[in-house]
Amino acid sequence: MDWRFFRNVLLKALFLFVVLNLLFAAWNPAGLGKISAYNHLFPGRRRFPFGENPAQAYNLSLFDLDAMFASHEIAAGPKSADEYRVVLIGDSSVWGTLLRPEETLSGLLGAAQLTVCDGRKVRIYNLGYPTISLAKDLMILAEAMRYRPDLVVWPLTLEAFPTDKQLSSPIVSHNASRVRALIQTYNLPFDVNDPLLRRPTFWDDTIIGQRRDLADLARLQIYGVLWAATGVDQVYPADYLRAQTDFDTDVSFHDQLPPKLDESKLAFDVIEAGIRAAGETPVLIVNEPMLISTGKNSDLRYNFFYPRWAYDQYRQTMTEQSQQFGWKYLDLWNIIPAAEFTNSAIHMTPAGETLFAARLSEAIQLEACSK
Numbered sequence: 001m002d003w004r005f006f007r008n009v010l011l012k013a014l015f016l017f018v019v020l021n022l023l024f025a026a027w028n029p030a031g032l033g034k035i036s037a038y039n040h041l042f043p044g045r046r047r048f049p050f051g052e053n054p055a056q057a058y059n060l061s062l063f064d065l066d067a068m069f070a071s072h073e074i075a076a077g078p079k080s081a082d083e084y085r086v087v088l089i090g091d092s093s094v095w096g097t098l099l100r101p102e103e104t105l106s107g108l109l110g111a112a113q114l115t116v117c118d119g120r121k122v123r124i125y126n127l128g129y130p131t132i133s134l135a136k137d138l139m140i141l142a143e144a145m146r147y148r149p150d151l152v153v154w155p156l157t158l159e160a161f162p163t164d165k166q167l168s169s170p171i172v173s174h175n176a177s178r179v180r181a182l183i184q185t186y187n188l189p190f191d192v193n194d195p196l197l198r199r200p201t202f203w204d205d206t207i208i209g210q211r212r213d214l215a216d217l218a219r220l221q222i223y224g225v226l227w228a229a230t231g232v233d234q235v236y237p238a239d240y241l242r243a244q245t246d247f248d249t250d251v252s253f254h255d256q257l258p259p260k261l262d263e264s265k266l267a268f269d270v271i272e273a274g275i276r277a278a279g280e281t282p283v284l285i286v287n288e289p290m291l292i293s294t295g296k297n298s299d300l301r302y303n304f305f306y307p308r309w310a311y312d313q314y315r316q317t318m319t320e321q322s323q324q325f326g327w328k329y330l331d332l333w334n335i336i337p338a339a340e341f342t343n344s345a346i347h348m349t350p351a352g353e354t355l356f357a358a359r360l361s362e363a364i365q366l367e368a369c370s371k
Contacts, residue, residue, distance in 0.1 A: 065175055285330070
């Protein structure tokens, strides 16, 4: 009797487990990531969750865009009447690699306590995310519009433009349905059937198939307690490899060679899509500062990312496109001394970020007061 009893219990448990998985997959509950302890039990994060060392950084990378927004301070509540809301989108330089939250571009702009001409207080939200892709930025921008920004500031750089890397960012690949909708809505020149855009199977939608994603959602809440207590959201090493300043004689850029940069291989369409996604909200496009080397072969390359010929043509094209399409465009590529970059040609020290923030604060107030 005992063995039959245990056998029956096991069989019923297995049956229930299978049924729950099938129901979960059939229901495919969207929006689980919107259920969050952030902005309720503890404050919202000042930047999106991202990290590969959660035990030390109290942070982790995940692909659920709903959960990322729900954990962020922008989701704390409705915009107040006296708030002029600015969202920053972009790459790891905006997110703030090696920078504490108060040292980032958003942190410094917020500390400046800017006001606009009608008396509203400027509130800055850091929606940068560490991968370099305009398509990733567009996806985040489109979601950010739910939070009624008054201005979108979009720092970017040439490395974000090559069409061959637009869909390769993991967060883009794992949000394939959002990206396909953007491709179709804005008639972008990408294949909605590109294998880089995941197509989950029925099995992938079961509890077992989503066990990693579900575990990440739970861990994000747990790390929120530690983050709220410490303010730590990334590892700050005492030493790190500095950005490269000496180069070989290679002058290629994504398999392109001089003298002519092929604009058809650059995703200018995505910028126009971002402006359309923002609707009536103005978008300030910023060619972000970068390291300009004076080391070996610096007459051929500005830095690790860019041969001079390619970057110079990109800057000229950006200026021409801005004038042709009426983009609000600010070119700040060379305003930061080379000594104020850290482990990358686009990652700055707090002093470099301070210089950048000073120039941007002027542009934000000018834009806000132009209406």
